[in-house]
Amino acid sequence: MQLDWSALGEVAAVSTGVTVGxxxxxxxxxxxxxxxxxxxxxxxxxxxxxxxxxxACAAVVAYGIYLIVPQFHS
Incomplete structure (x- = not known):
């Protein structure tokens, strides 16, 4: 198993930034x-x-739910 550390770091940075925002x-x-x-x-x-x-907060939460639930991507 090999990890793409740069992608993991990018995900961590974006999620931290969005959370703080x-x-x-x-x-x-x-x-x-x-x-x-x-x-x-x-x-x-x-x-x-x-x-x-x-x-704006509700829109971010709704977008996160949209990304998580696969039925919305049909």
Whole structure:
């Protein structure tokens, strides 16, 4: 058995990067919700930004499920 170490490293780097990215975007969404509750002036913008952050996280999760489930690839 032989391992392609460069491919393994590439997969590890990409998965780590995407994981950190999703966590950061989710944290920005939580921050947007927190700021919307604190401030009534820019609440609409904060809610919209938080919604976009959560939508981006949901899209990444949906894409991951699409890649894992083979019935979606027919």
């Amino acid at each position: 999703v966590v950061v975007v989710f944290a920005l969404g939580v921050l947007g919700l927190s700021r919307a509750e604190d401030s009534r002036d820019g609440a609409t913008v904060s809610y919209a930004a938080a919604g976009l952050c959560f939508l």
